[in-house]
Amino acid sequence: MTSRLTTPLDSCAARTRHWHLAPPGSDSGVGGPAAAPTGAVTGPGAHRSRLRALASSAHFVTHLGDVLFDAASSGGEVLRFELYGGPGPVAVIFEPSYIKSVVTADEAIAPSATHESPLRPIVGGESVLTSLGRRHRQQRALLMPRFHGRSVASYQQSIDDATETALRSWPVGRPVPLAIIAQQITLDVIMAGIFGLPEPSAMTPAETAMRIELLRLLRFSTTPIATATQLMNARREDPVGLLKLFLRRIDRRILAVIDERRTAGDAGARDDILALLLEARTEDGAPLSDSEIRDELITLLLAGHETTANTVAWTFERLTRFPQVYGRAREAVRSGDDDYLEALLNESMRSRPVVPAIARHLLEPWDFGDDRVPDGVTALISILLLHHRDDLYPQPFDFRPERFVGVRPGPHELMPFGGGNRRCLGAALAMAELRTVVGELLRRVDLQTTDAPGEAPRHRNVTMIPKAGGRVTARSIQR
Numbered sequence: 445m446t447s448r449l450t451t452p453l454d455s456c457a458a459r460t461r462h463w464h465l466a467p468p469g470s471d472s473g474v475g476g477p478a479a480a481p482t483g484a485v486t487g488p489g490a491h492r493s494r495l496r497a498l499a500s501s502a503h504f505v506t507h508l509g510d511v512l513f514d515a516a517s518s519g520g521e522v523l524r525f526e527l528y529g530g531p532g533p534v535a536v537i538f539e540p541s542y543i544k545s546v547v548t549a550d551e552a553i554a555p556s557a558t559h560e561s562p563l564r565p566i567v568g569g570e571s572v573l574t575s576l577g578r579r580h581r582q583q584r585a586l587l588m589p590r591f592h593g594r595s596v597a598s599y600q601q602s603i604d605d606a607t608e609t610a611l612r613s614w615p616v617g618r619p620v621p622l623a624i625i626a627q628q629i630t631l632d633v634i635m636a637g638i639f640g641l642p643e644p645s646a647m648t649p650a651e652t653a654m655r656i657e658l659l660r661l662l663r664f665s666t667t668p669i670a671t672a673t674q675l676m677n678a679r680r681e682d683p684v685g686l687l688k689l690f691l692r693r694i695d696r697r698i699l700a701v702i703d704e705r706r707t708a709g710d711a712g713a714r715d716d717i718l719a720l721l722l723e724a725r726t727e728d729g730a731p732l733s734d735s736e737i738r739d740e741l742i743t744l745l746l747a748g749h750e751t752t753a754n755t756v757a758w759t760f761e762r763l764t765r766f767p768q769v770y771g772r773a774r775e776a777v778r779s780g781d782d783d784y785l786e787a788l789l790n791e792s793m794r795s796r797p798v799v800p801a802i803a804r805h806l807l808e809p810w811d812f813g814d815d816r817v818p819d820g821v822t823a824l825i826s827i828l829l830l831h832h833r834d835d836l837y838p839q840p841f842d843f844r845p846e847r848f849v850g851v852r853p854g855p856h857e858l859m860p861f862g863g864g865n866r867r868c869l870g871a872a873l874a875m876a877e878l879r880t881v882v883g884e885l886l887r888r889v890d891l892q893t894t895d896a897p898g899e900a901p902r903h904r905n906v907t908m909i910p911k912a913g914g915r916v917t918a919r920s921i922q923r
């Protein structure tokens with residue numbers, strides 16, 4: 445049987461509604477019985493100009509949520525697309541058992557597609573995020589102990605300190621993008637973990653220069669020109685254009701830090717991640733090269749802070765638009781109700797997953813129910829659509845932490861951190877940061893609520909972030 449729903453991309457721009465503005469209480473989530481086949485697979489055979497195809501692909505990348513909600517609203521559980529300059533045919537899935545079949549499959553038949561993701565030209569091909577097979581398993585095994593239980597507890601002091609610093613400088617009475625405030629916290633935390641530094645003021649000049657350069661890259665990545673740069677770099681192994689220029693500067697800074705550490709020769713006496721990488725030996729006893737260490741460092745720096753910062757921003761973007769929930773959350777946190785805080789974080793990551801999709805290559809034909817997808821297709825697992833299935837989450841456009849109180853969601857029903865052998869390495873650290881930062885903000889900051897429409901999602905690389913950065917105004921802050 446062919447796909448139940450195939451979507452002509454050209455028509456997406458015209459039909460798109462804004463999913464993030466769906467009114468609370470509406471039951472127009474996704475999932476449910478399949479509709480008859482509609483449309484035609486968009487592919488190289490379709491007659492249209494190169495420019496039009498490029499515009500459709502750009503629309504897909506920049507309005508991924510709108511396009512997918514729109515396609516899913518016609519029914520069907522497997523949505524098919526083919527993008528100009530993309531990875532070939534794509535099957536979008538968002539049904540828990542279909543997702544489980546892919547993310548828990550042997551890597552030999554469903555490997556991660558991150559080595560082809562927009563992050564590939566930035567983080568390189570040799571990091572834990574982009575490598576495959578044996579190399580990936582070795583990298584994960586090397587790093588995992590630094591992101592588990594006791595190790596995460598050792599980050600707590602830097603999380604507390606960074607949160608305190610951010611609260612001290614937060615202006616009252618003026619709107620600020622919370623993503624920027626949270627980013628300073630999460631960048632300091634991951635920098636402390638990687639370089640073993642208590643705070644920015646204790647950094648060496650080389651480390652400070654690297655931090656500044658990273659922030660510059662992040663600021664650039666929110667500009668419209670960055671979207672064009674992303675498209676230019678799509679599916680490339682090495683960066684081109686402006687991205688290449690930015691990365692050349694960052695690489696110089698990172699290599700200077702690695703060099704400084706090699707010269708100091710104190711890796712054995714330190715317990716930070718850079719020391720771990722400097723000490724690591726391959727099976728034949730060789731140390732990691734500078735370029736391998738660089739790929740790992742930039743992966744952890746980027747994956748390790750932006751995602752968490754934007755989750756904080758989305759949490760308060762939602763809370764300030766749902767005043768009753770905001771009131772309930774403050775009351776809960778102030779009375780030590782940790783379960784409610786946990787439920788709030790789940791609800792925030794359900795309704796606004798910062799990584800809205802993950803991908804695996806299907807190297808064999810795959811049966812999704814009675815819908816067979818041929819080999820060579822990329823399975824795009826839409827976390828966003830999964831999280832808006834009304835059979836799992838009634839009235840999915842409501843913001844209702846109560847739905848998670850006393851509930852442990854299944855691993856393929858709520859999956860902000862992905863799943864299987866590629867599940868987010870930093871999930872425990874991210875949760876520790878979120879508990880502290882969101883908890884402290886609820887305890888000590890009094891924010892203005894608003895009846896302004898929800899912030900539009902902006903798709904940046906693999907992330908979905910609030911367009912205005914989660915703009916909030918503090919009425920008062922307990923410093």
Ligand code: HEM
Binds near residue numbers: 802869
């Ligand atoms: C709220 C914050 C975060 C979210 C929502 C998030 C989400 C994700 C997702 C969805 C994946 C892909 C999983 C898959 O393909 O199945 C991933 C991978 C990864 N994340 Fe996170 N992440 C967060 C924070 C962090 C932090 C703090 C770190 C710390 C270093 C981190 C490091 C990584 C790494 C290294 C990978 C690649 C894992 C692999 O391929 O084996 N992330 N993350």
